[in-house]
Every structure is written in structure tokens, then in C-alpha cells.
Amino acid sequence: MQLDDLLQRYFATTDLSGVAPDTLSAGIEHCRVDLGLEEDRGKRFALWSFLHMFGSAPDLDVAFENEEDREAARNFMDLLAASEGDGAG
Numbered sequence: 529m530q531l532d533d534l535l536q537r538y539f540a541t542t543d544l545s546g547v548a549p550d551t552l553s554a555g556i557e558h559c560r561v562d563l564g565l566e567e568d569r570g571k572r573f574a575l576w577s578f579l580h581m582f583g584s585a586p587d588l589d590v591a592f593e594n595e596e597d598r599e600a601a602r603n604f605m606d607l608l609a610a611s612e613g614d615g616a617g
Contacts, residue, residue, distance in 0.1 A: 529574040529575075529578075531578075534559075534575075538556070538559050556582055559579055559584075560579060560586070563575040563576060563586070572591070572592070572597070573597060573600065576591045576601060577601075577604055580604070580608075581608075
């Protein structure tokens with residue numbers, strides 16, 4: 529899954545600067561539904577990560593049955609947090 533493809537699928541654009549709040553909410557909700565229906569572990573992780581970046585990901589114990597997937601998600605969150613604190617930007 530490519531970020532541009534996810535943005536296009538859920539928000540009908542790759543440029544979020546012009547997305548209306550109701551369109552953003554609808555896209556996030558659509559993604560949450562897709563996450564709930566997705567059975568492929570890799571795709572679930574990609575959708576969860578996408579939602580996490582929007583502050584809308586479900587809790588790890590809800591999103592992932594497998595402890596390895598939960599640990600990968602924790603690592604992802606740690607990496608994002610570290611990148612936000614490194615002074616870049």
C-alpha cells in the first residue's frame with residue numbers, strides 16, 4: 529500500500545491541504561471500516577498506521593490479535609515520536 533494511493537482512496541486527493549473537515553472525517557471512518565474487514569496482516573498494519581497518523585487508530589489490542597503485530601505497532605509509534613522530537617521541521 530502506497531501513501532498516495534491511500535490518500536486518494538479515502539480523501540479523493542493526495543493533497544490534504546484542501547480537504548474539508550467532513551470529507552476528512554468520512555475518509556477516516558471509511559478507513560476504520562476497511563481496517564475492521566481486512567484479514568491480511570500486512571494490509572491491516574498499513575491501514576492502522578495510516579489511521580495512527582491521523583490520530584484515529586483503534587487501540588492495539590482491538591486492532592491486532594497477534595502480539596508480534598502489536599509490538600510492531602508500538603515500535604512504529606516510538607519511531608514516529610522520536611522523529612517528531614529530533615528537531616526536524
